[in-house]
Amino acid sequence: MINPKNAAWILILSILVGGCAPQKPKENKIVVWHWLNDRKDALNKLAVDYKAKTGTEVEFKLFSPADIYSQKVIAAARAGNLPDVFGILGEKRTLGSFVKAGHILDLTPYMQENSAEWKQRFYPKTLEVVTFNPGNTFNAKEGIYGAPIDTTVINFVYNKSLLKETGIDASNPPKTFDEFIDAAKKVKAKKNVSGFVCGWGEGWLLDCLATEWAINLMGEDKFFKTIKGDVPYTDKDWVEVFSYFSKMRDSGMLSPNITTMINKESEDSFSKNQAAFSFNGTWAVNVYKQLNPNLDYGFFPLPKISNNFPVKVWGGAGSSFMVNAHSPNKEEAVKFLKWLTEKEQQEFLVKETNNLPSIKGCDAALSPILKTLLESLTILTHPNTWPYNEDSRVIEVMDKGLQQIVMGLKTPEEVAKDIQEVKKRVLAK
Amino acid sequence: MNSNTNTFTDKFKNFSFVLPAFLIFSIFYIYPFIYTFILSFHRGDAISGLEYVGLANFKEVLFYDKDWWRSMYNAGFITFWALTFQNILAFCLALGVDRATRTGKIYRVVFFILPVLSEIIIGLLMREILISDPGILNQWLKNIGLGFIANNWLGNNKVLLTTALVHCWKGFGWAFVILLAGLQTIPEQLYEAARIDGANSWQTFRKVTLPLLTPVIAMVLVLTILGTMQAFAMILALTRGAGGLTEVPVMRIYNHLRGSQVGLACVEGVVLGIMLIVISFTMLEVSKRIRRKWGVLPS
Numbered sequence: 001m002i003n004p005k006n007a008a009w010i011l012i013l014s015i016l017v018g019g020c021a022p023q024k025p026k027e028n029k030i031v032v033w034h035w036l037n038d039r040k041d042a043l044n045k046l047a048v049d050y051k052a053k054t055g056t057e058v059e060f061k062l063f064s065p066a067d068i069y070s071q072k073v074i075a076a077a078r079a080g081n082l083p084d085v086f087g088i089l090g091e092k093r094t095l096g097s098f099v100k101a102g103h104i105l106d107l108t109p110y111m112q113e114n115s116a117e118w119k120q121r122f123y124p125k126t127l128e129v130v131t132f133n134p135g136n137t138f139n140a141k142e143g144i145y146g147a148p149i150d151t152t153v154i155n156f157v158y159n160k161s162l163l164k165e166t167g168i169d170a171s172n173p174p175k176t177f178d179e180f181i182d183a184a185k186k187v188k189a190k191k192n193v194s195g196f197v198c199g200w201g202e203g204w205l206l207d208c209l210a211t212e213w214a215i216n217l218m219g220e221d222k223f224f225k226t227i228k229g230d231v232p233y234t235d236k237d238w239v240e241v242f243s244y245f246s247k248m249r250d251s252g253m254l255s256p257n258i259t260t261m262i263n264k265e266s267e268d269s270f271s272k273n274q275a276a277f278s279f280n281g282t283w284a285v286n287v288y289k290q291l292n293p294n295l296d297y298g299f300f301p302l303p304k305i306s307n308n309f310p311v312k313v314w315g316g317a318g319s320s321f322m323v324n325a326h327s328p329n330k331e332e333a334v335k336f337l338k339w340l341t342e343k344e345q346q347e348f349l350v351k352e353t354n355n356l357p358s359i360k361g362c363d364a365a366l367s368p369i370l371k372t373l374l375e376s377l378t379i380l381t382h383p384n385t386w387p388y389n390e391d392s393r394v395i396e397v398m399d400k401g402l403q404q405i406v407m408g409l410k411t412p413e414e415v416a417k418d419i420q421e422v423k424k425r426v427l428a429k
Numbered sequence: 430m431n432s433n434t435n436t437f438t439d440k441f442k443n444f445s446f447v448l449p450a451f452l453i454f455s456i457f458y459i460y461p462f463i464y465t466f467i468l469s470f471h472r473g474d475a476i477s478g479l480e481y482v483g484l485a486n487f488k489e490v491l492f493y494d495k496d497w498w499r500s501m502y503n504a505g506f507i508t509f510w511a512l513t514f515q516n517i518l519a520f521c522l523a524l525g526v527d528r529a530t531r532t533g534k535i536y537r538v539v540f541f542i543l544p545v546l547s548e549i550i551i552g553l554l555m556r557e558i559l560i561s562d563p564g565i566l567n568q569w570l571k572n573i574g575l576g577f578i579a580n581n582w583l584g585n586n587k588v589l590l591t592t593a594l595v596h597c598w599k600g601f602g603w604a605f606v607i608l609l610a611g612l613q614t615i616p617e618q619l620y621e622a623a624r625i626d627g628a629n630s631w632q633t634f635r636k637v638t639l640p641l642l643t644p645v646i647a648m649v650l651v652l653t654i655l656g657t658m659q660a661f662a663m664i665l666a667l668t669r670g671a672g673g674l675t676e677v678p679v680m681r682i683y684n685h686l687r688g689s690q691v692g693l694a695c696v697e698g699v700v701l702g703i704m705l706i707v708i709s710f711t712m713l714e715v716s717k718r719i720r721r722k723w724g725v726l727p728s
Contacts, residue, residue: 067687077476093689097476201669257560260583260668392688400496403672409586425493429485 029057030333031083033076035069036319037062038286042352046345054339056332077103084327085337087319088146091392092384095130096138098322099145105323106143110334118338119144121359125380126151129317137388145322147337148358149349150282152318153376154208155299156180157270157278159187166190166276173300177244180277180303184253187276195253197275199263200406203399206245208314209279210402212302214241215381219309227388229427233398233419242412244305245405253277259403271295282318282373286354299372301379315380317358391426394419469695479691486696496673497681497697504677507593508657515597516649519604524638526605527612537606544602552666555595559583559667588671592664599663600656604649611645612638640723647716651709658705 036043040062047058061083063069070089076082082103088095098104111119119127130146132138160170166187174180184195200206215223218237225231226238248254255261255275263280264287270278271291278284288295302311321340323333339345346357347365356370366374383389401415410418469486471479490497526536543551558565559582567579582591615638623633661679670676676684678701685694 070687074474074476091689094474094476097474097689100477103476201671256581256584258584260556260560260588260671262669392690396684396688397496400670400673400676404674407585407672407674409672409674425489 028055028332029059030085030329030336032058032060032085032321033069033073033083034060034062034087034319034321035064035066035089037064038283039349039353039355042349045352046340046348049345050336050339054335056336058336077101080326082324082326084324084329084333085321086324087321091389092129093138093389095145095384096132096136096140099132099140099143100138102325104145105325105327105330105334106141106145107147107323107334107337108143110338111144118341121341121361122148123151123358123360123377125315125377125382125385126317126358128385129382130320130322146317146320147322147341148317148320149340149346150318150353151315151356151358151377152282153299153315153356153373153380154279154281154313155301155373155376156303157280157284157297157299158183159270159273159276160296160298162187162191162193162273162276170298173298174303175300177247177303177305181247181251181253184276185251188253191276193273194255194269194275195251196248196258196277196279197255197261197266197269198258198279199261199266200258200403201260201262201265203396203403205263205279206399206402207395209302210241210245210398211383212311212313212381213244213305214238215312216302216304216309217241217306220312220381224386224388227386227390229423233423234413234416238419239412239416241305242402242405242415245402246412249406249408254406259406267291270297282315282356282370285367285369285373289354297369299369299376301376310379312379312381313376314382315376316382316385318355391423394423394426397422465695465698468691469699470692472692474689475691482692486692487700490693490696490700494693496676497678499673500676500678500681503589503675504658504660506589507596507660507677508654510590510593510597511600511653511657512650514594515601516604516653518597519601519649520608520646522601523605523608523612526609537609540602540605542602543599544606546599548599548660548662549666551595551599552663555598556583556667559591559595583668583671586674588668588674592668592675595667596657596660596663600653603656604653607649607652608642608645611642615641640720643716643720643723647712650716651712654708654712655705658701658708 032043034043040060043060047060051057063072066089069087073082073086073088076086077098088098095104126148127144130148131144132140132142134142136142156173158170158173163170163173163183166183167190168183168186174183187193188195198205211223214226214237217240218235222231222237226233226235232238255266255269257265261269266275266278267280267284267287268291269275270280271288273292273295288297302313304311321337323330323337327333341359343359343361346359347362349355350357350362350365350370354367354370356366356373363371363374397419398415401410401418404410405412405415468479470481470483472482472486473479522536522540529536564579564582566582567576570576570579580587582588619637619641620633623637628636658677659679660677661683664670664675664677665680665683668675670680670684678697682694682697682701685691685697
């Protein structure tokens with residue numbers, strides 16, 4: 001019979017000894033966590049190819065939906081259980097936090113090897129999303145902290161069939177806001193469908209559109225001054241930007257459920273020929289193909305509201321993989337990411353998943369619809385590449401305000417005032 | 430010496446029985462509860478560290494954050510409808526079914542189906558019915574000649590009322606089952622005695638049913654307040670907040686957590702928790718006073 005006191009000591013000691021167990025031995029296997037449900041099969045196929053070629057096993061573990069995945073990665077980082085390779089979703093602030101906490105390997109030395117051969121492969125705007133420059137506002141150490149595996153562009157989408165049936169030249173999509181409104185109203189009147197559908201229940205699509213119009217109207221310089229706090233949101237240019245949402249509402253072109261609609265619902269509606277226009281990203285190519293392979297549609301850049309400054313559209317790295325700085329397999333993980341971003345693998349992913357590649361030189365593999373999106377790569381902008389980032393509380397008020405403008409409950413002036421009120425409070429801290 | 434060892438052994442044995450429950454409760458309830466308080470005094474995310482900010486988060490939420498109070502108003506509005514419309518409907522149905530001895534079990538099953546279904550399923554289902562283009566409800570109204578009632582149910586300023594009614598529709602089954610169980614605990618002899626004394630239906634209801642059902646009603650009211658003030662999933666699936674018009678406190682906490690505002694989310698959790706505790710105890714105290722006044726409890 002063991003003395004109870006001894007039993008208690010044995011229990012405590014075994015817990016302590018267990019807690020100090022040596023680190024898991026190095027395995028010849030790379031574990032990758034991802035959220036890319038649509039690419040599950042393609043990534044698994046690439047893992048098989050990689051093992052056949054190098055003998056290194058790669059295990060892709062899918063965690064979906066994206067919200068759950070994000071929480072899992074954050075929890076794993078806190079617990080020190082991150083896999084060898086993983087992706088980070090959300091704002092650049094989050095990536096910065098991971099970098100500051102030392103969870104992510106700086107890939108700069110690997111990117112610079114062999115006359116920067118790896119770095120040179122990528123579209124610069126795509127790589128910028130995972131790069132921290134010296135003196136960045138997130139106080140993250142400068143460096144390149146990820147390998148993008150695709151490129152995303154957010155553009156307007158139009159239903160060619162509906163435009164043709166209305167008598168509008170479908171080869172020449174709207175270039176200005178007035179042309180856009182006019183075309184949407186005509187299609188709605190003739191075909192009895194919505195002029196414009198979008199997942200505006202998800203606020204980010206609203207602030208994406210608002211910031212694109214803001215840059216077009218006031219230029220990047222004034223836009224960034226607003227984020228810095230030097231220009232108020234009550235400035236007449238901002239009020240004008242917000243007024244374009246009330247113009248869209250007043251034209252009657254908007255889908256009636258637009259402010260409670262998530263993007264998946266909007267994609268479903270557009271693919272069923274229930275709307276003339278939408279606003280969506282590159283991923284929509286794959287979604288529309290699955291929902292309606294016969295959908296006749298095209299992409300076009302933001303219809304401009306002004307000739308003051310050039311049009312810029314949101315885009316950059318869509319999905320990127322980061323290497324765990326504490327992984328015993330980090331060298332193998334980097335080798336795998338280098339292989340994954342080679343032309344052959346990128347072309348395979350383009351064909352299988354209909355996404356834009358992250359590297360240059362894959363044009364031959366692109367479908368005509370993806371080629372039109374490629375043209376927007378020269379006019380990309382994205383919050384993750386901006387020198388300053390807006391506080392999430394300000395963005396939240398902007399999103400809600402724009403939703404309320406669309407619902408006819410607030411004026412652009414009222415929304416501008418609400419945003420500025422929160423902005424002032426954030427700046428005061 | 431021997432007796433001391435025995436005492437220790439006994440204590441150890443006794444404690445070992447509650448140890449698993451104590452550990453689970455400590456790890457999953459007490460520790461998160463205390464940690465929520467600690468986090469509410471910090472700013473930052475949970476990855477690269479937190480900065481101590483004292484009471485700044487409490488000041489932000491309680492004195493400056495209009496959206497937080499708007500979300501409290503929204504939840505209060507839905508709770509008002511749940512307390513009145515939902516519970517009165519449930520009470521009337523429970524009274525009806527209490528007398529329906531043959532068909533009572535069928536009604537119990539029918540009315541209890543909705544609360545058993547997932548909130549997300551209800552939210553998505555009602556969304557399909559209510560969205561106006563091409564909403565099932567609007568189509569149906571047009572088909573029966575009531576097209577003038579057809580509305581953009583989720584796209585205008587009536588969205589909060591729509592949400593409240595959907596919440597009531599989903600929730601009345603709970604109240605119905607609890608009230609029905611309460612009604613069936615009232616001894617039949619009391620009703621017989623009242624009848625012999627010449628009491629009519631209204632007098633029987635007022636002097637027998639209502640006083641004896643007061644603790645159950647109080648419990649239903651407290652559960653309604655607790656459940657509705659913390660409603661989240663159904664509203665998220667139905668409206669996604671509708672530009673703040675249907676944003677409720679838990680949705681706000683969720684959004685702050687997603688936006689890396691952990692401190693604000695924790696403050697909101699603490700504030701909501703304290704408010705609900707105060708409301709619940711007040712309700713129970715009011716219920717006790719009413720029962721004392723009616724002579725059901727000794728004064």
